[in-house]
Amino acid sequence: MKLYDLDASGNCYKVRLLASLANIKLELVPVDFLNGAHKKSPLVDLNPLGQVPILEDGSQVLRDSQAILVYLAGVYGGLAWWPAHAQGQAEIMQWLSFAANEIDHSLCAARLVQKFGAELDHSAALEKSCVTLSLLDKHLQHSEWLAIGRPSIAECAVYPYVALGPEGDVDLAPYRHVARWMKQVEALPGYLAKP
Structure with missing residues (x-):
């Protein structure tokens, strides 16, 4: 493969x-x-x-x-990583969509500007990053993991661009629940360090 x-x-x-x-x-x-x-x-x-x-x-x-x-x-x-029941799959799909939309247009866009010189609005991407991270932090305030009460592909979809956020000048410091969740992801057996 x-x-x-x-x-x-x-x-x-x-x-x-x-x-x-x-x-x-x-x-x-x-x-x-x-x-x-x-x-x-x-x-x-x-x-x-x-x-x-x-x-x-x-x-x-x-x-x-x-x-x-x-x-x-x-x-x-x-x-x-992907449960057989529709409820769990739907919970995960919400986060896959969040990764493809909110994160892509905020943290990912900011990184594209700073790291790769993309012609995008960096200020707008940083503003959107604050909104995106606030939503994520609020969810993680009451949940250990993103979906189904345990690690899933939701973590694999959301974690990368959050962890790479500082490369786009995104400040992760204000989001303590996000920080706790990132440490949990990084402690999983088989974790692969970010590029």
């Missing part, structure tokens, strides 16, 4: 993190992002959006880190 990967990508890190935590073997295929390999064949044939990560498992090809997390957990991770 191959993961077309970019080490600095938070979205690729999501997949590598789950694989490490769940002991799922992946062959990492580094993508020459700076030379646009993700926009050329054969990668653009696997993902017409020209993005990474891309997972290739036999004839199954998946793009989008959230979709890949669901697939890996469902096929290889067992019920530990």
Whole structure:
């Protein structure tokens, strides 16, 4: 099973993190992002959006880190990471959507500006980051984990760009419940350090 990967990508890190935590073997295929390999064949044939990560498992090809997390957990991770019941799956999906929307447009965007020179509004991203982190902190004030009362792929989806937030000049210090949760994630057996 191959993961077309970019080490600095938070979205690729999501997949590598789950694989490490769940002991799922992946062959990492580094993508020459700076030379646009993700926009050329054969990668653009696997993902017409020209993005990474891309997972290739036999004839199954998946793009989008959230979709890949669901697939890996469902096929290889067992019920530990993706429960069989609809209520638990829905709880987790709320956080996958939160990662793809609120976090992507705040902490991730701030990091893209500071680390990679993306032409985005850094001030707006920082303002959105405060709102996003406040929501996350409020949830974690009453919950040990994001969903289902234990670690799940919700952690793998949300943790990376929160942990990488300081690379976008996002101050995590005011969010003590987020800090506690991050330490719990980092203490899990098989935790993979952030890039």
